[in-house]
Amino acid sequence: MLKSPLFRSFLLLFITVAIGVLGFYWVEPTYSLFDALYMTVITLSTVGYSEVGELTTRGRTFAIVFIIMGIVVFAISIRLIGEYLLSEWNENKWKQKKNRNKMDKLQEHTIVCGFGRNGRQAVDRLKRHDYPYVVIEQDKQLIAAHENEIFFYEGDVLSDESLKAVHIDRAKYLIFALTDDADNLFAVLSARQLNPNLVIVSRVSEEVNQSKLALAGADHVIMPHKIGGDYMAALLTVPNLIHFLGKLDWWGDETSPNVEEIRLRDLPQRYHNKNLSEMPFFKTAACNVIGYRDEKGKQVINPDASLSLSIQGTLIVLGTTDALKKLNSIFKRD
Secondary structure (H helix, E strand, O other), X not given: OOOOHHHHHHHHHHHHHHHHHHHHHHHOOOOOHHHHHHHHHHHHHOOOXXXXXXXXXXXXXXXXXXXXXXXXXXXXXXXXXXHHHHHHHHHHHHHHHHHHHHHHHOOOXXXXXXXXXXXXXXXXXXXXXXXXXXXXXXXXXXHHHHOOOOOEEEOOOOOHHHHHHOOHHXXXXXXEOOOOHHHHHHHHHHHHHHOOOOEEEEEOOOHHHHHXXXXXXXXXXXXXXXXXXXXXXXXXXXXXXXXXXXXXXXXXXXXXXXXXXXXXXXXXXXXXXXXXXXXXXXXXXXXXXXXXEOOOOOEEEOOOOOOEOOOOOEEEEEEEHHHHHHHHHHOOOO
16 A cells, blocks of 8 residues: 555645644744644645735745645656556556457357356366366456456356357357356356357256256256265275376376377367277377267277277377377377
8 A cells, every 4th residue: 555656645745734734833823723724725725815814934934945845746746646547547458458359369268157166176277278268257356366367357147248248159168156056047048048059067056956957058067065075975985096086187297197088070180980999099109098988978988999989989098197298299189
């Protein structure tokens, strides 16, 4: 606060008035404090009202000095206030322009609605994977606290205008992390109408509302409390498995294990409609295919090397971080 130009301007003005009041009160013994305040105000404002009483030589001398000091203080205050307003205007204008440019470049991005605990975790993972994203949030204090590291759009997530502003028509994924199931339901309905091809993930608090959100158009409905409870129970029943899965971390060191999915339609054309044995997993990248999901949703665990791969299918690959990076390099998915 002490560094604020506005605060310093008003502090300087207050000190000047105080000097004027004490000065006139001291040099003119017949003046009361109110008379001294009146003389200070008309001297600073230069309105030209009559004096309270005849000034002595000491009083006139002080008035001359005080007038000069008042002019200097006024000039400094105007400069400080002008610089403050100009800097604020430039900063806001720069931020708005920067956000507009980033917004215009969004393509196949993820829209995160709500920046609570679940929304923050989602954004953290998106950032680490370098996925383009934007967060819709209306809490100004929350935005101000995180705007340097998070890309926000200030707006109401339940408003179609907000969804249109973040280019929902060009978005690929949408995450609703609102705490109220009714809000999530309403938002899913609106989003599905605006973009029928969107993959929507929604949070739900009550289990009875899962089917409703699915009917509204959510592709995936997540119940955080249930997942947390299942995880805690699994730590007791299958602890080694949970610890192994917990080590699947793309952001660890080069030897950290991780699982990644590879959509076959995203690969170069020379890898389309091949058998699993013709894919460069084992020799070149040292990765293992642990699962396959075809275009009809059928899943195959530990598929055979002779399996014919559909272009609409997805492979689940296990390997170290270094091996998966090599694999992405081979498939030109960097």
